[in-house]
Amino acid sequence: MSGNLEFVDLYGEKGSFLHQTFLYCEPLTQRSARHEWKIHPHRHKQITQIFLLTEGGVDVQLDGEHHRIDAPALLYIPDGVMHGFDWQANSQGTVLSVATPMLRQVEQNIGESAKPLTEAFVLAVHMAFSKPLLTICQAIQQEASASSPHQSSMLQALLQQLLIVMHRMQPARNEEGGFSKPERKLRQFQQLIRQHFAQQHKVSWYAGQIGVSQAHLNQICQQYYQSNALALVHQTLLSEAKRYLIFSDIAVAEIAERLGFSEPGYFNKFFKRHTGLSPAAYRRESQS
Structure with missing residues:
Protein backbone atom coordinates (compact mmCIF):
# COMPACT_ATOMS: atom_id res chain seq x y z
CA MET A 1 0.00 0.00 0.00
CA GLY A 177 -22.72 -2.08 24.06
CA GLY A 178 -26.45 -2.22 24.84
CA PHE A 179 -27.30 0.47 22.27
CA SER A 180 -30.67 0.39 20.56
CA LYS A 181 -30.87 0.23 16.76
CA PRO A 182 -31.66 3.98 16.41
CA GLU A 183 -28.73 4.79 18.71
CA ARG A 184 -26.40 2.65 16.59
CA LYS A 185 -27.60 4.40 13.43
CA LEU A 186 -27.02 7.78 15.09
CA ARG A 187 -23.48 6.80 16.11
CA GLN A 188 -22.79 5.64 12.54
CA PHE A 189 -24.07 8.97 11.26
CA GLN A 190 -21.87 10.91 13.68
CA GLN A 191 -18.83 8.88 12.63
CA LEU A 192 -19.56 9.59 8.96
CA ILE A 193 -19.92 13.31 9.68
CA ARG A 194 -16.49 13.37 11.32
CA GLN A 195 -14.97 11.64 8.31
CA HIS A 196 -16.79 13.46 5.47
CA PHE A 197 -18.07 16.84 6.72
CA ALA A 198 -15.67 18.76 4.46
CA GLN A 199 -17.03 17.01 1.36
CA GLN A 200 -20.38 18.80 1.76
CA HIS A 201 -22.49 15.68 1.14
CA LYS A 202 -26.28 15.97 1.20
CA VAL A 203 -28.23 14.35 4.04
CA SER A 204 -29.55 11.78 1.56
CA TRP A 205 -25.97 10.56 1.02
CA TYR A 206 -25.44 10.01 4.75
CA ALA A 207 -28.78 8.24 5.04
CA GLY A 208 -27.87 5.92 2.18
CA GLN A 209 -24.53 5.09 3.78
CA ILE A 210 -26.16 3.86 7.00
CA GLY A 211 -29.12 2.19 5.32
CA VAL A 212 -32.04 4.40 6.35
CA SER A 213 -34.26 6.91 4.59
CA GLN A 214 -33.56 10.61 4.89
CA ALA A 215 -36.83 11.06 6.80
CA HIS A 216 -35.89 8.31 9.26
CA LEU A 217 -32.45 9.82 9.83
CA ASN A 218 -34.02 13.19 10.57
CA GLN A 219 -36.45 11.49 12.95
CA ILE A 220 -33.58 9.85 14.87
CA CYS A 221 -31.70 13.16 15.11
CA GLN A 222 -34.82 14.93 16.38
CA GLN A 223 -35.36 12.20 18.97
CA TYR A 224 -31.89 12.45 20.49
CA TYR A 225 -30.72 15.99 19.66
CA GLN A 226 -33.89 17.97 18.89
CA SER A 227 -32.21 18.92 15.60
CA ASN A 228 -32.42 17.64 12.07
CA ALA A 229 -29.57 15.80 10.37
CA LEU A 230 -28.36 18.79 8.38
CA ALA A 231 -28.02 20.82 11.58
CA LEU A 232 -25.68 18.19 13.02
CA VAL A 233 -23.52 18.32 9.88
CA HIS A 234 -23.46 22.12 10.04
CA GLN A 235 -22.55 21.98 13.72
CA THR A 236 -19.42 19.97 12.90
CA LEU A 237 -18.52 22.32 10.04
CA LEU A 238 -18.94 25.30 12.34
CA SER A 239 -16.84 23.77 15.12
CA GLU A 240 -14.04 23.02 12.66
CA ALA A 241 -14.23 26.55 11.24
CA LYS A 242 -13.97 28.05 14.73
CA ARG A 243 -10.97 25.86 15.51
CA TYR A 244 -9.14 27.11 12.42
CA LEU A 245 -10.02 30.73 13.16
CA ILE A 246 -8.94 30.55 16.81
CA PHE A 247 -5.88 28.31 16.67
CA SER A 248 -4.33 29.04 13.27
CA ASP A 249 -3.25 31.93 11.10
CA ILE A 250 -4.64 30.34 7.93
CA ALA A 251 -6.38 32.80 5.61
CA VAL A 252 -10.17 32.73 5.63
CA ALA A 253 -10.23 31.82 1.92
CA GLU A 254 -8.07 28.75 2.57
CA ILE A 255 -10.22 27.72 5.53
CA ALA A 256 -13.25 27.90 3.24
CA GLU A 257 -11.50 25.65 0.72
CA ARG A 258 -10.47 23.12 3.37
CA LEU A 259 -14.06 22.93 4.60
CA GLY A 260 -15.41 22.22 1.12
CA PHE A 261 -16.92 25.60 0.23
CA SER A 262 -16.60 26.38 -3.47
CA GLU A 263 -16.33 30.12 -2.82
CA PRO A 264 -15.12 32.08 0.24
CA GLY A 265 -18.31 34.13 0.00
CA TYR A 266 -20.45 31.05 0.65
CA PHE A 267 -18.35 30.26 3.72
CA ASN A 268 -18.73 33.84 5.00
CA LYS A 269 -22.53 33.67 4.64
CA PHE A 270 -22.69 30.24 6.32
CA PHE A 271 -20.54 31.36 9.26
CA LYS A 272 -22.34 34.67 9.79
CA ARG A 273 -25.75 32.98 9.61
CA HIS A 274 -24.78 30.70 12.50
CA THR A 275 -22.74 33.08 14.65
CA GLY A 276 -23.83 36.59 13.73
CA LEU A 277 -20.20 37.45 12.90
CA SER A 278 -18.07 37.20 9.81
CA PRO A 279 -15.12 34.77 10.07
CA ALA A 280 -12.68 37.68 10.20
CA ALA A 281 -14.65 39.41 12.99
CA TYR A 282 -14.93 36.15 14.94
CA ARG A 283 -11.14 35.69 14.69
CA ARG A 284 -10.50 39.24 15.92
CA GLU A 285 -12.85 38.82 18.89
CA SER A 286 -11.37 35.45 19.87
CA GLN A 287 -7.84 36.88 19.87
CA SER A 288 -8.60 40.16 21.66
Missing part, protein backbone atom coordinates in the same frame (compact mmCIF):
# COMPACT_ATOMS: atom_id res chain seq x y z
CA SER A 2 1.19 3.52 -0.68
CA GLY A 3 0.11 7.15 -0.72
CA ASN A 4 0.62 9.93 1.81
CA LEU A 5 -1.77 10.48 4.71
CA GLU A 6 -2.60 14.05 5.61
CA PHE A 7 -2.07 15.04 9.23
CA VAL A 8 -3.56 18.20 10.73
CA ASP A 9 -1.39 19.23 13.65
CA LEU A 10 -2.23 21.37 16.65
CA TYR A 11 -2.39 24.62 14.75
CA GLY A 12 -3.84 23.50 11.45
CA GLU A 13 -0.76 23.21 9.23
CA LYS A 14 -0.63 20.22 6.95
CA GLY A 15 2.00 17.52 7.23
CA SER A 16 2.28 13.99 5.94
CA PHE A 17 2.99 10.56 7.32
CA LEU A 18 4.76 7.87 5.39
CA HIS A 19 1.97 5.61 4.12
CA GLN A 20 -0.98 3.51 5.11
CA THR A 21 1.12 1.18 7.28
CA PHE A 22 2.33 4.09 9.43
CA LEU A 23 2.65 3.34 13.15
CA TYR A 24 4.41 5.57 15.66
CA CYS A 25 4.82 5.29 19.42
CA GLU A 26 6.20 7.91 21.82
CA PRO A 27 6.19 8.75 25.54
CA LEU A 28 3.36 11.03 26.58
CA THR A 29 5.86 13.59 27.90
CA GLN A 30 7.58 14.02 24.53
CA ARG A 31 4.90 16.25 23.04
CA SER A 32 2.75 17.29 26.01
CA ALA A 33 5.55 18.68 28.14
CA ARG A 34 6.81 20.71 25.18
CA HIS A 35 3.38 22.39 24.93
CA GLU A 36 3.21 23.02 28.69
CA TRP A 37 0.80 20.08 29.10
CA LYS A 38 -2.03 21.74 27.17
CA ILE A 39 -2.95 20.55 23.65
CA HIS A 40 -5.53 22.66 21.83
CA PRO A 41 -8.51 20.87 20.21
CA HIS A 42 -7.58 19.29 16.88
CA ARG A 43 -8.37 16.26 14.76
CA HIS A 44 -6.39 13.82 12.61
CA LYS A 45 -7.22 12.48 9.17
CA GLN A 46 -6.85 8.68 8.85
CA ILE A 47 -4.78 8.51 12.04
CA THR A 48 -6.17 6.73 15.12
CA GLN A 49 -4.56 7.36 18.50
CA ILE A 50 -4.37 5.20 21.62
CA PHE A 51 -3.23 6.75 24.92
CA LEU A 52 -2.13 4.56 27.84
CA LEU A 53 -2.03 6.81 30.92
CA THR A 54 0.06 5.28 33.71
CA GLU A 55 0.53 8.27 36.05
CA GLY A 56 -1.27 11.58 36.53
CA GLY A 57 -4.51 12.65 34.90
CA VAL A 58 -6.09 14.75 32.17
CA ASP A 59 -9.14 16.82 31.31
CA VAL A 60 -9.96 15.73 27.76
CA GLN A 61 -12.40 17.12 25.20
CA LEU A 62 -13.83 14.56 22.76
CA ASP A 63 -15.92 16.42 20.20
CA GLY A 64 -18.51 18.18 22.38
CA GLU A 65 -17.96 16.09 25.51
CA HIS A 66 -15.53 16.66 28.39
CA HIS A 67 -14.08 13.92 30.58
CA ARG A 68 -11.86 13.90 33.65
CA ILE A 69 -9.51 10.90 33.53
CA ASP A 70 -7.11 9.64 36.20
CA ALA A 71 -4.43 6.99 35.76
CA PRO A 72 -4.38 4.14 35.08
CA ALA A 73 -6.58 4.55 32.01
CA LEU A 74 -6.74 3.87 28.29
CA LEU A 75 -8.10 6.44 25.82
CA TYR A 76 -9.02 5.51 22.23
CA ILE A 77 -9.53 8.29 19.65
CA PRO A 78 -10.51 7.31 16.07
CA ASP A 79 -9.66 9.51 13.12
CA GLY A 80 -11.89 12.54 12.66
CA VAL A 81 -12.75 12.95 16.35
CA MET A 82 -11.97 16.42 17.69
CA HIS A 83 -9.83 16.11 20.83
CA GLY A 84 -7.90 18.42 23.15
CA PHE A 85 -6.00 17.81 26.40
CA ASP A 86 -5.19 19.61 29.60
CA TRP A 87 -2.77 17.20 31.25
CA GLN A 88 -1.65 17.20 34.86
CA ALA A 89 1.98 18.26 34.88
CA ASN A 90 4.39 15.31 34.80
CA SER A 91 1.75 12.80 33.75
CA GLN A 92 3.26 9.63 32.35
CA GLY A 93 2.15 7.23 29.65
CA THR A 94 2.45 6.14 26.05
CA VAL A 95 0.88 7.54 22.87
CA LEU A 96 0.37 5.25 19.90
CA SER A 97 -0.54 6.78 16.51
CA VAL A 98 -1.50 4.34 13.78
CA ALA A 99 -2.79 4.73 10.24
CA THR A 100 -6.47 3.78 10.30
CA PRO A 101 -6.17 1.56 7.15
CA MET A 102 -3.50 -0.47 8.96
CA LEU A 103 -5.67 -0.64 12.08
CA ARG A 104 -8.65 -1.93 10.08
CA GLN A 105 -6.48 -4.57 8.41
CA VAL A 106 -5.22 -5.80 11.77
CA GLU A 107 -8.76 -5.86 13.18
CA GLN A 108 -9.84 -8.15 10.33
CA ASN A 109 -7.11 -10.59 11.32
CA ILE A 110 -8.54 -10.86 14.86
CA GLY A 111 -11.80 -12.33 13.60
CA GLU A 112 -15.49 -11.57 13.26
CA SER A 113 -16.12 -11.55 17.01
CA ALA A 114 -14.02 -8.36 17.36
CA LYS A 115 -16.18 -5.55 16.03
CA PRO A 116 -14.29 -2.54 14.59
CA LEU A 117 -13.44 0.14 17.13
CA THR A 118 -15.04 3.15 15.43
CA GLU A 119 -16.05 5.28 18.44
CA ALA A 120 -13.93 7.18 20.94
CA PHE A 121 -13.93 5.68 24.44
CA VAL A 122 -12.20 5.84 27.80
CA LEU A 123 -11.52 2.79 29.95
CA ALA A 124 -10.19 2.49 33.49
CA VAL A 125 -7.35 -0.04 33.40
CA HIS A 126 -7.80 -2.91 35.83
CA MET A 127 -4.69 -4.27 37.49
CA ALA A 128 -4.98 -7.49 35.46
CA PHE A 129 -4.54 -5.52 32.22
CA SER A 130 -2.05 -2.83 33.22
CA LYS A 131 1.09 -4.95 32.85
CA PRO A 132 0.14 -6.57 29.49
CA LEU A 133 -0.77 -3.15 28.03
CA LEU A 134 2.47 -1.57 29.22
CA THR A 135 4.56 -4.50 27.98
CA ILE A 136 3.00 -4.37 24.51
CA CYS A 137 3.36 -0.58 24.25
CA GLN A 138 7.02 -0.78 25.25
CA ALA A 139 7.59 -3.49 22.65
CA ILE A 140 5.93 -1.37 19.95
CA GLN A 141 8.04 1.65 20.89
CA GLN A 142 11.24 -0.41 20.83
CA GLU A 143 10.38 -2.08 17.51
CA ALA A 144 9.31 1.20 15.84
CA SER A 145 12.53 2.96 16.87
CA ALA A 146 14.77 0.27 15.35
CA SER A 147 15.39 -0.85 11.78
CA SER A 148 14.96 -4.59 11.68
CA PRO A 149 13.98 -7.20 9.09
CA HIS A 150 10.22 -7.81 8.87
CA GLN A 151 9.60 -4.72 11.00
CA SER A 152 6.17 -4.00 9.48
CA SER A 153 4.96 -7.54 10.16
CA MET A 154 6.23 -7.40 13.74
CA LEU A 155 4.52 -4.07 14.38
CA GLN A 156 1.23 -5.40 13.02
CA ALA A 157 1.56 -8.47 15.26
CA LEU A 158 2.15 -6.29 18.31
CA LEU A 159 -0.74 -4.02 17.36
CA GLN A 160 -2.98 -7.07 17.06
CA GLN A 161 -2.01 -8.12 20.59
CA LEU A 162 -2.85 -4.63 21.86
CA LEU A 163 -6.27 -4.64 20.18
CA ILE A 164 -7.08 -8.08 21.58
CA VAL A 165 -6.32 -6.88 25.12
CA MET A 166 -8.50 -3.80 24.51
CA HIS A 167 -11.38 -5.99 23.33
CA ARG A 168 -11.01 -8.17 26.43
CA MET A 169 -11.24 -5.05 28.57
CA GLN A 170 -14.67 -4.17 27.17
CA PRO A 171 -16.62 -7.34 26.37
CA ALA A 172 -19.91 -5.40 26.24
CA ARG A 173 -18.90 -3.95 22.88
CA ASN A 174 -19.36 -7.39 21.32
CA GLU A 175 -23.07 -7.09 22.08
CA GLU A 176 -23.22 -3.56 20.60
Whole structure:
Protein backbone atom coordinates (compact mmCIF):
# COMPACT_ATOMS: atom_id res chain seq x y z
CA MET A 1 0.00 0.00 0.00
CA SER A 2 1.19 3.52 -0.68
CA GLY A 3 0.11 7.15 -0.72
CA ASN A 4 0.62 9.93 1.81
CA LEU A 5 -1.77 10.48 4.71
CA GLU A 6 -2.60 14.05 5.61
CA PHE A 7 -2.07 15.04 9.23
CA VAL A 8 -3.56 18.20 10.73
CA ASP A 9 -1.39 19.23 13.65
CA LEU A 10 -2.23 21.37 16.65
CA TYR A 11 -2.39 24.62 14.75
CA GLY A 12 -3.84 23.50 11.45
CA GLU A 13 -0.76 23.21 9.23
CA LYS A 14 -0.63 20.22 6.95
CA GLY A 15 2.00 17.52 7.23
CA SER A 16 2.28 13.99 5.94
CA PHE A 17 2.99 10.56 7.32
CA LEU A 18 4.76 7.87 5.39
CA HIS A 19 1.97 5.61 4.12
CA GLN A 20 -0.98 3.51 5.11
CA THR A 21 1.12 1.18 7.28
CA PHE A 22 2.33 4.09 9.43
CA LEU A 23 2.65 3.34 13.15
CA TYR A 24 4.41 5.57 15.66
CA CYS A 25 4.82 5.29 19.42
CA GLU A 26 6.20 7.91 21.82
CA PRO A 27 6.19 8.75 25.54
CA LEU A 28 3.36 11.03 26.58
CA THR A 29 5.86 13.59 27.90
CA GLN A 30 7.58 14.02 24.53
CA ARG A 31 4.90 16.25 23.04
CA SER A 32 2.75 17.29 26.01
CA ALA A 33 5.55 18.68 28.14
CA ARG A 34 6.81 20.71 25.18
CA HIS A 35 3.38 22.39 24.93
CA GLU A 36 3.21 23.02 28.69
CA TRP A 37 0.80 20.08 29.10
CA LYS A 38 -2.03 21.74 27.17
CA ILE A 39 -2.95 20.55 23.65
CA HIS A 40 -5.53 22.66 21.83
CA PRO A 41 -8.51 20.87 20.21
CA HIS A 42 -7.58 19.29 16.88
CA ARG A 43 -8.37 16.26 14.76
CA HIS A 44 -6.39 13.82 12.61
CA LYS A 45 -7.22 12.48 9.17
CA GLN A 46 -6.85 8.68 8.85
CA ILE A 47 -4.78 8.51 12.04
CA THR A 48 -6.17 6.73 15.12
CA GLN A 49 -4.56 7.36 18.50
CA ILE A 50 -4.37 5.20 21.62
CA PHE A 51 -3.23 6.75 24.92
CA LEU A 52 -2.13 4.56 27.84
CA LEU A 53 -2.03 6.81 30.92
CA THR A 54 0.06 5.28 33.71
CA GLU A 55 0.53 8.27 36.05
CA GLY A 56 -1.27 11.58 36.53
CA GLY A 57 -4.51 12.65 34.90
CA VAL A 58 -6.09 14.75 32.17
CA ASP A 59 -9.14 16.82 31.31
CA VAL A 60 -9.96 15.73 27.76
CA GLN A 61 -12.40 17.12 25.20
CA LEU A 62 -13.83 14.56 22.76
CA ASP A 63 -15.92 16.42 20.20
CA GLY A 64 -18.51 18.18 22.38
CA GLU A 65 -17.96 16.09 25.51
CA HIS A 66 -15.53 16.66 28.39
CA HIS A 67 -14.08 13.92 30.58
CA ARG A 68 -11.86 13.90 33.65
CA ILE A 69 -9.51 10.90 33.53
CA ASP A 70 -7.11 9.64 36.20
CA ALA A 71 -4.43 6.99 35.76
CA PRO A 72 -4.38 4.14 35.08
CA ALA A 73 -6.58 4.55 32.01
CA LEU A 74 -6.74 3.87 28.29
CA LEU A 75 -8.10 6.44 25.82
CA TYR A 76 -9.02 5.51 22.23
CA ILE A 77 -9.53 8.29 19.65
CA PRO A 78 -10.51 7.31 16.07
CA ASP A 79 -9.66 9.51 13.12
CA GLY A 80 -11.89 12.54 12.66
CA VAL A 81 -12.75 12.95 16.35
CA MET A 82 -11.97 16.42 17.69
CA HIS A 83 -9.83 16.11 20.83
CA GLY A 84 -7.90 18.42 23.15
CA PHE A 85 -6.00 17.81 26.40
CA ASP A 86 -5.19 19.61 29.60
CA TRP A 87 -2.77 17.20 31.25
CA GLN A 88 -1.65 17.20 34.86
CA ALA A 89 1.98 18.26 34.88
CA ASN A 90 4.39 15.31 34.80
CA SER A 91 1.75 12.80 33.75
CA GLN A 92 3.26 9.63 32.35
CA GLY A 93 2.15 7.23 29.65
CA THR A 94 2.45 6.14 26.05
CA VAL A 95 0.88 7.54 22.87
CA LEU A 96 0.37 5.25 19.90
CA SER A 97 -0.54 6.78 16.51
CA VAL A 98 -1.50 4.34 13.78
CA ALA A 99 -2.79 4.73 10.24
CA THR A 100 -6.47 3.78 10.30
CA PRO A 101 -6.17 1.56 7.15
CA MET A 102 -3.50 -0.47 8.96
CA LEU A 103 -5.67 -0.64 12.08
CA ARG A 104 -8.65 -1.93 10.08
CA GLN A 105 -6.48 -4.57 8.41
CA VAL A 106 -5.22 -5.80 11.77
CA GLU A 107 -8.76 -5.86 13.18
CA GLN A 108 -9.84 -8.15 10.33
CA ASN A 109 -7.11 -10.59 11.32
CA ILE A 110 -8.54 -10.86 14.86
CA GLY A 111 -11.80 -12.33 13.60
CA GLU A 112 -15.49 -11.57 13.26
CA SER A 113 -16.12 -11.55 17.01
CA ALA A 114 -14.02 -8.36 17.36
CA LYS A 115 -16.18 -5.55 16.03
CA PRO A 116 -14.29 -2.54 14.59
CA LEU A 117 -13.44 0.14 17.13
CA THR A 118 -15.04 3.15 15.43
CA GLU A 119 -16.05 5.28 18.44
CA ALA A 120 -13.93 7.18 20.94
CA PHE A 121 -13.93 5.68 24.44
CA VAL A 122 -12.20 5.84 27.80
CA LEU A 123 -11.52 2.79 29.95
CA ALA A 124 -10.19 2.49 33.49
CA VAL A 125 -7.35 -0.04 33.40
CA HIS A 126 -7.80 -2.91 35.83
CA MET A 127 -4.69 -4.27 37.49
CA ALA A 128 -4.98 -7.49 35.46
CA PHE A 129 -4.54 -5.52 32.22
CA SER A 130 -2.05 -2.83 33.22
CA LYS A 131 1.09 -4.95 32.85
CA PRO A 132 0.14 -6.57 29.49
CA LEU A 133 -0.77 -3.15 28.03
CA LEU A 134 2.47 -1.57 29.22
CA THR A 135 4.56 -4.50 27.98
CA ILE A 136 3.00 -4.37 24.51
CA CYS A 137 3.36 -0.58 24.25
CA GLN A 138 7.02 -0.78 25.25
CA ALA A 139 7.59 -3.49 22.65
CA ILE A 140 5.93 -1.37 19.95
CA GLN A 141 8.04 1.65 20.89
CA GLN A 142 11.24 -0.41 20.83
CA GLU A 143 10.38 -2.08 17.51
CA ALA A 144 9.31 1.20 15.84
CA SER A 145 12.53 2.96 16.87
CA ALA A 146 14.77 0.27 15.35
CA SER A 147 15.39 -0.85 11.78
CA SER A 148 14.96 -4.59 11.68
CA PRO A 149 13.98 -7.20 9.09
CA HIS A 150 10.22 -7.81 8.87
CA GLN A 151 9.60 -4.72 11.00
CA SER A 152 6.17 -4.00 9.48
CA SER A 153 4.96 -7.54 10.16
CA MET A 154 6.23 -7.40 13.74
CA LEU A 155 4.52 -4.07 14.38
CA GLN A 156 1.23 -5.40 13.02
CA ALA A 157 1.56 -8.47 15.26
CA LEU A 158 2.15 -6.29 18.31
CA LEU A 159 -0.74 -4.02 17.36
CA GLN A 160 -2.98 -7.07 17.06
CA GLN A 161 -2.01 -8.12 20.59
CA LEU A 162 -2.85 -4.63 21.86
CA LEU A 163 -6.27 -4.64 20.18
CA ILE A 164 -7.08 -8.08 21.58
CA VAL A 165 -6.32 -6.88 25.12
CA MET A 166 -8.50 -3.80 24.51
CA HIS A 167 -11.38 -5.99 23.33
CA ARG A 168 -11.01 -8.17 26.43
CA MET A 169 -11.24 -5.05 28.57
CA GLN A 170 -14.67 -4.17 27.17
CA PRO A 171 -16.62 -7.34 26.37
CA ALA A 172 -19.91 -5.40 26.24
CA ARG A 173 -18.90 -3.95 22.88
CA ASN A 174 -19.36 -7.39 21.32
CA GLU A 175 -23.07 -7.09 22.08
CA GLU A 176 -23.22 -3.56 20.60
CA GLY A 177 -22.72 -2.08 24.06
CA GLY A 178 -26.45 -2.22 24.84
CA PHE A 179 -27.30 0.47 22.27
CA SER A 180 -30.67 0.39 20.56
CA LYS A 181 -30.87 0.23 16.76
CA PRO A 182 -31.66 3.98 16.41
CA GLU A 183 -28.73 4.79 18.71
CA ARG A 184 -26.40 2.65 16.59
CA LYS A 185 -27.60 4.40 13.43
CA LEU A 186 -27.02 7.78 15.09
CA ARG A 187 -23.48 6.80 16.11
CA GLN A 188 -22.79 5.64 12.54
CA PHE A 189 -24.07 8.97 11.26
CA GLN A 190 -21.87 10.91 13.68
CA GLN A 191 -18.83 8.88 12.63
CA LEU A 192 -19.56 9.59 8.96
CA ILE A 193 -19.92 13.31 9.68
CA ARG A 194 -16.49 13.37 11.32
CA GLN A 195 -14.97 11.64 8.31
CA HIS A 196 -16.79 13.46 5.47
CA PHE A 197 -18.07 16.84 6.72
CA ALA A 198 -15.67 18.76 4.46
CA GLN A 199 -17.03 17.01 1.36
CA GLN A 200 -20.38 18.80 1.76
CA HIS A 201 -22.49 15.68 1.14
CA LYS A 202 -26.28 15.97 1.20
CA VAL A 203 -28.23 14.35 4.04
CA SER A 204 -29.55 11.78 1.56
CA TRP A 205 -25.97 10.56 1.02
CA TYR A 206 -25.44 10.01 4.75
CA ALA A 207 -28.78 8.24 5.04
CA GLY A 208 -27.87 5.92 2.18
CA GLN A 209 -24.53 5.09 3.78
CA ILE A 210 -26.16 3.86 7.00
CA GLY A 211 -29.12 2.19 5.32
CA VAL A 212 -32.04 4.40 6.35
CA SER A 213 -34.26 6.91 4.59
CA GLN A 214 -33.56 10.61 4.89
CA ALA A 215 -36.83 11.06 6.80
CA HIS A 216 -35.89 8.31 9.26
CA LEU A 217 -32.45 9.82 9.83
CA ASN A 218 -34.02 13.19 10.57
CA GLN A 219 -36.45 11.49 12.95
CA ILE A 220 -33.58 9.85 14.87
CA CYS A 221 -31.70 13.16 15.11
CA GLN A 222 -34.82 14.93 16.38
CA GLN A 223 -35.36 12.20 18.97
CA TYR A 224 -31.89 12.45 20.49
CA TYR A 225 -30.72 15.99 19.66
CA GLN A 226 -33.89 17.97 18.89
CA SER A 227 -32.21 18.92 15.60
CA ASN A 228 -32.42 17.64 12.07
CA ALA A 229 -29.57 15.80 10.37
CA LEU A 230 -28.36 18.79 8.38
CA ALA A 231 -28.02 20.82 11.58
CA LEU A 232 -25.68 18.19 13.02
CA VAL A 233 -23.52 18.32 9.88
CA HIS A 234 -23.46 22.12 10.04
CA GLN A 235 -22.55 21.98 13.72
CA THR A 236 -19.42 19.97 12.90
CA LEU A 237 -18.52 22.32 10.04
CA LEU A 238 -18.94 25.30 12.34
CA SER A 239 -16.84 23.77 15.12
CA GLU A 240 -14.04 23.02 12.66
CA ALA A 241 -14.23 26.55 11.24
CA LYS A 242 -13.97 28.05 14.73
CA ARG A 243 -10.97 25.86 15.51
CA TYR A 244 -9.14 27.11 12.42
CA LEU A 245 -10.02 30.73 13.16
CA ILE A 246 -8.94 30.55 16.81
CA PHE A 247 -5.88 28.31 16.67
CA SER A 248 -4.33 29.04 13.27
CA ASP A 249 -3.25 31.93 11.10
CA ILE A 250 -4.64 30.34 7.93
CA ALA A 251 -6.38 32.80 5.61
CA VAL A 252 -10.17 32.73 5.63
CA ALA A 253 -10.23 31.82 1.92
CA GLU A 254 -8.07 28.75 2.57
CA ILE A 255 -10.22 27.72 5.53
CA ALA A 256 -13.25 27.90 3.24
CA GLU A 257 -11.50 25.65 0.72
CA ARG A 258 -10.47 23.12 3.37
CA LEU A 259 -14.06 22.93 4.60
CA GLY A 260 -15.41 22.22 1.12
CA PHE A 261 -16.92 25.60 0.23
CA SER A 262 -16.60 26.38 -3.47
CA GLU A 263 -16.33 30.12 -2.82
CA PRO A 264 -15.12 32.08 0.24
CA GLY A 265 -18.31 34.13 0.00
CA TYR A 266 -20.45 31.05 0.65
CA PHE A 267 -18.35 30.26 3.72
CA ASN A 268 -18.73 33.84 5.00
CA LYS A 269 -22.53 33.67 4.64
CA PHE A 270 -22.69 30.24 6.32
CA PHE A 271 -20.54 31.36 9.26
CA LYS A 272 -22.34 34.67 9.79
CA ARG A 273 -25.75 32.98 9.61
CA HIS A 274 -24.78 30.70 12.50
CA THR A 275 -22.74 33.08 14.65
CA GLY A 276 -23.83 36.59 13.73
CA LEU A 277 -20.20 37.45 12.90
CA SER A 278 -18.07 37.20 9.81
CA PRO A 279 -15.12 34.77 10.07
CA ALA A 280 -12.68 37.68 10.20
CA ALA A 281 -14.65 39.41 12.99
CA TYR A 282 -14.93 36.15 14.94
CA ARG A 283 -11.14 35.69 14.69
CA ARG A 284 -10.50 39.24 15.92
CA GLU A 285 -12.85 38.82 18.89
CA SER A 286 -11.37 35.45 19.87
CA GLN A 287 -7.84 36.88 19.87
CA SER A 288 -8.60 40.16 21.66
